[in-house]
Amino acid sequence: MKKYNIPVEAALEVIGGKWKVVILCHLIKAKRRTGELKRLMPGITQKMLTQQLRELEDDGVIERKVYNQVPPKVEYFLTDYGWSLKEILDSLCAWGEQHIERVYPDKSEVLMPEAEEELHIH
Amino acid sequence: MKKYNIPVEAALEVIGGKWKVVILCHLIKAKRRTGELKRLMPGITQKMLTQQLRELEDDGVIERKVYNQVPPKVEYFLTDYGWSLKEILDSLCAWGEQHIERVYPDKSEVLMPEAEEELHIH
């Protein structure tokens, strides 16, 4: 059992990973398949993605649903416990939006995941 | 100029460092001298402390006040910009307090820094 010098460390232990907040911010908007997450995070490697997902799963923050079919289909989504992080994630996202330097003259450069939702890739 | 795949990355860039949230959580309660911070974070090394402090300073989140005296005295405190992170830090701390496993049968093991200094009301 871990000992913390300050309670906030308990939160950091769960969402402190390099990509965890980003992953959670995506999953708070919608459940996602592995490939979707990969496309939403061009910077992440295969290895890191699964690794971070496993840790989040082990911490009970997200859940993994496997569909028994070929080709395989796996979906990740927040658990109830994960939703308890909503306030944190919301404030983080809000701050990011407010304080981001405007690198996007128009929105064209921003990934618009919603647009590709429901897409079937063959 | 950095390009983000998702706005929240802007927030992570500022508070994503290993110790930054902890430091900020301390500074949100009161301005602190270097030695105080060191004692509040027994796990951090001299090097990491100054490094993280410098980065926070460079990002305009905290400010460093040097008193010209011997022995030296330096104080760190949040800037106005830094206070814009209050909501994030508050929700992080709150979550930590709620979800920490109760490792403290009584409070005796928890550091109680408040006792040693006046509060910094903003």
Next chain:
DNA sequence: CAGAATCCTGTAGGATACTG
């Protein structure tokens, strides 16, 4: 498509000693 298994490297970050 999801992800496990390898191999490999950079660097985050620790320990220690020193200075104004």
Next chain:
DNA sequence: CAGTATCCTACAGGATTCTG
């Protein structure tokens, strides 16, 4: 007391390949 300056190592994390 606050802060450099070194040295050094573990491991986070990347690239690539393979499999059901």
